[in-house]
Amino acid sequence: MFLNVSGIGKKFGGKWVLKDINFSQERFRKIAIAGETGSGKSTLLKIIAGLEQPDAGIAYLEGKKVPGPHDTLIPGHPGIAYLSQHFELRNNYRVEELLSYANQLSEEDANTLFAVCRIDHLVKRKVDQLSGGEKQRIALARLLIGSPKLLLLDEPFSNMDPIHKNLLKSVLDDIGERLQITCILTSHDPMDTLSWADEIIVMRAGNVVQEGGPPEIYHHPVNEYVAGLFGNYNLLTHDVIQHISKEKRFTGTAKRTFIRPEQLELTRDATSPITIRRQSFQGMYTMLELRAGSATIIAKASGPAFKNGENVGVSLSAAYQFHQIG
Numbered sequence: 001m002f003l004n005v006s007g008i009g010k011k012f013g014g015k016w017v018l019k020d021i022n023f024s025q026e027r028f029r030k031i032a033i034a035g036e037t038g039s040g041k042s043t044l045l046k047i048i049a050g051l052e053q054p055d056a057g058i059a060y061l062e063g064k065k066v067p068g069p070h071d072t073l074i075p076g077h078p079g080i081a082y083l084s085q086h087f088e089l090r091n092n093y094r095v096e097e098l099l100s101y102a103n104q105l106s107e108e109d110a111n112t113l114f115a116v117c118r119i120d121h122l123v124k125r126k127v128d129q130l131s132g133g134e135k136q137r138i139a140l141a142r143l144l145i146g147s148p149k150l151l152l153l154d155e156p157f158s159n160m161d162p163i164h165k166n167l168l169k170s171v172l173d174d175i176g177e178r179l180q181i182t183c184i185l186t187s188h189d190p191m192d193t194l195s196w197a198d199e200i201i202v203m204r205a206g207n208v209v210q211e212g213g214p215p216e217i218y219h220h221p222v223n224e225y226v227a228g229l230f231g232n233y234n235l236l237t238h239d240v241i242q243h244i245s246k247e248k249r250f251t252g253t254a255k256r257t258f259i260r261p262e263q264l265e266l267t268r269d270a271t272s273p274i275t276i277r278r279q280s281f282q283g284m285y286t287m288l289e290l291r292a293g294s295a296t297i298i299a300k301a302s303g304p305a306f307k308n309g310e311n312v313g314v315s316l317s318a319a320y321q322f323h324q325i326g
């Protein structure tokens with residue numbers, strides 16, 4: 001196994017902020033660690049990088065223990081690069097000075113690295129002439145000069161507009177494909193991770209609450225915390241479900257049925273007791289709030305908008321797979 005995280009625990013001020021974290025990563029498999037602020041993502045990443053001492057457990061890279069800062073003179077691991085969300089670049093330097101170590105690379109490798117990080121056009125600039133996103137790509141390039149095997153990125157998408165997020169996603173894809181570097185990143189906005197990750201680890205209060213591929217996590221969250229991290233959802237009672245499901249595949253249970261808004265299909269139906277209460281235009285689609293007796297249903301419409309107060313028939317899309325949350 002490329003990376004093996006085994007029983008990692010961490011205490012701050014007598015309180016466990018990470019509790020028995022276990023997971024493994026195959027080479028080139030992209031892992032995202034998602035979770036609300038304070039759930040322990042950064043601390044876990046720093047422990048994997050060998051920059052924070054764990055109070056329990058061990059991380060192994062290619063079968064060898066990653067030493068913590070108490071075990072070595074110079075904290076960190078030569079095969080692991082860690083980009084903090086609070087990285088710093090010295091202001092009065094030119095980019096080419098910051099990247100002077102790149103001279104150790106062949107010209108071809110240095111050019112590939114600069115192209116992958118989309119910084120070819122920036123090398124003559126001074127650091128204070130760069131935007132936040134450009135600085136981040138320089139910081140990334142500086143780390144990658146050392147040819148790490150594993151790259152750890154803490155909140156790389158925070159404070160970024162959608163255009164720069166997409167640019168960074170392409171850079172990360174190229175880092176994996178062209179530079180053959182395995183990557184783990186954290187995000188408190190898990191929507192950023194769905195399109196990038198092969199696997200998502202969801203954390204809450206120092207625990208892993210769910211681990212799986214993006215479709216699994218998105219469509220089959222284990223609880224409301226995971227459901228809510230990844231966008232809007234409905235939790236519908238048995239009565240409402242019986243009404244909107246034409247098939248009788250739902251059995252009576254205290255649990256509620258989990259449905260993402262886009263898994264519901266709407267039709268104009270004057271005989272339906274369900275009405276449109278509110279709607280908000282989101283560009284690619286319109287988000288609708290429906291009234292079904294005392295229940296509220298959230299749905300999406302991409303075609304022509306309905307009118308508020310209009311009666312609509314609601315049914316489950318053909319692809320919907322039954323999922324309940326307690």
Ligand SMILES: Nc1ncnc2c1ncn2[C@@H]1O[C@H](COP(=O)(O)OP(=O)(O)OP(=O)(O)O)[C@@H](O)[C@H]1O
Binds near residue numbers: 017037044
């Ligand atoms: N050096 C420290 N001393 C004391 N407590 C700390 C320290 N570092 C982190 N913590 C606490 O440990 C918990 C986990 O913090 P951590 O930064 O790992 O969470 P996070 O999920 O990365 O949050 P964010 O998304 O805000 O970065 C928090 O309660 C935090 O206050």
